Amino acid sequence: MSTHVAATESNTNGQLLRNRFFQTVLLSNVLLQIGIWVRNFAILLYVTDKTGDDPIAVSLISVAEFAPIFVFSFIGGTFADRWRPKLTMIWCDILSAVSVFVVLLTIMFETWEAVYFATFVSAILSQFSQPSVMKLFKQHIPPAQLQSAMAIFQTLVAIFMVLGPSLGVIVYNNFDIHVSIAVMGVAFLLSALVLVRLPKDAPVEKVDAKERHLRREIAEGFRYVWRSPVLRTLCGVFALAGLAVGIMQTLGLFIVTERLGKPKEFLQFMLMINGIAMLIGGASVMLVAKKLSPQKMLAIGMLAGALCSVGIGYSTNVMLTLVLQFASGLFFPIIQVAISTMMLQWSEESIVGRVNGVLSPMFVGMMVVTMAAAGPIKTVLPLVTIYSIAGGLMFLGMLLLLPIFKYKAPEHASKQPSPSGMSVH
Missing domain, CATH: 1.20.1250.20 (MFS general substrate transporter like domains)
Incomplete structure (x- = not known):
């Protein structure tokens, strides 16, 4: 089998x-x-x-x-x-x-x-x-x-x-x-x-000029996301993941200098370990993509991210921190692949752009918020607490996904016609 x-x-x-x-x-x-x-x-x-x-x-x-x-x-x-x-x-x-x-x-x-x-x-x-x-x-x-x-x-x-x-x-x-x-x-x-x-673009459907109102079309994108329980949940998960990633990206240098007692140049080795793990994870995710729904893949990735974040915050051992950094990088592609797949599967072709326009700023926007706030927060909270908060945000994102495990991709995804110019050769 x-x-x-x-x-x-x-x-x-x-x-x-x-x-x-x-x-x-x-x-x-x-x-x-x-x-x-x-x-x-x-x-x-x-x-x-x-x-x-x-x-x-x-x-x-x-x-x-x-x-x-x-x-x-x-x-x-x-x-x-x-x-x-x-x-x-x-x-x-x-x-x-x-x-x-x-x-x-x-x-x-x-x-x-x-x-x-x-x-x-x-x-x-x-x-x-x-x-x-x-x-x-x-x-x-x-x-x-x-x-x-x-x-x-x-x-x-x-x-x-x-x-x-x-x-x-x-x-x-x-x-x-x-x-x-x-x-x-x-x-x-x-x-x-x-x-x-x-392949040549398909003809764009002509719509009456009165209907092509920019604000109305943007609002349609928000309504489309809000009506879909999967996309609505994905919006929340995006925001929570962005908040967590913003903290970890900004304070990685202090993990090196304060928790590990290493010079700041050691950060490049942590980033290299993370990048190598992402490369392996990106190749490995193809093996599990057919076995798990994107919702479950995303939940696994978020749980792994939560555990790694808390572990990195508590660790004072160089080898343990590098192992956790590797594990974090290994599971990050699973999160990215699952999110992209869900966005495509639960969006009709005519509105994919607007759905992407609604969801993408949630991650980047929240990430920038915590990147800006991470410095002031560090002046009042220890790194262990801050990284535990980041892990808690990832874990909360994983919990948000549990109710949508039961959903399957809608009919417009499974019955997508074969486009022209797509011959396999």
Whole structure:
């Protein structure tokens, strides 16, 4: 029996990797990851060099990256449902490349502050491009293969979490900011060129102009999420996970210096362990994706995250902390894959963009809240207590999922028609 299941899973993954649409989006994402990681670290190192490690200047990079999510996520998701997704993605990559080359010109004239503009514009355009990707996944990936597709993408993200920082540092240290920015622009342009291979967009259904009211369409997205018990629960889980992750991301340095008694440089080893674990977890999640519902996968990931958070807070042993850090990274892809799968399975194709626009800011928004509050909280609470609170938030998120275990993907997911241009070869 197990041999038959393994053979079936292998055949499913083989079909997925031969899917022209999936091949194209995967290659495009590789190019985008190269551009993004070179951007993140080259700009970070450039700003620290220019400002003498000014913490305010460095923090503005994060502001430029995350602020657009609050402003443009709802709008981007709405327009992704209106526009043709293939053209939207291509134009977003082209405009990102143009903005990067504009920044390159300004830096050549010694206006270094323009590097913030590259991050800001790229972050805005991603709020239009990302929902379009989700919409195309809904169109071109059979429901039975969605979790496997999400797992492969999570593996790719994990690979770049391990390799990306080194790539950015190498490019910047061996060349300079001008070459680094040029690499970003070329990567975005190549991604746009690769996306031309995507199947032709389906005709957009024409709606009367009176009905195409932006605020009304955004409100429809909120109502759609609120009416679905699964999506409504997912919204709460997103918020709780964001609160917990924001605490752990911000205070990891103090775990190293205060709980482990190590120099701050030791943090890079913890992050490397976490990245390697995410790579393994992303590959392993494909093995369990067919055996468990996404709700149960998400609950397992949240429970593991809760236990690891409390354990890391209490631990003063280096080896134990590294093991817990590894375990946390191992289960994080399960959370990401399960959330993406649930979002796609419980959303109709016509509203995928708006659902993504409603849910995504919940995680990032709450994460930024606790990132901003973590410093002041640490002045009044010990690390053990703070990490226990983060673990409690993850555990509460797991409890929220228990009532929706009984739900199965709706009919619009299981009866999705086979799209054109999806031949397996």
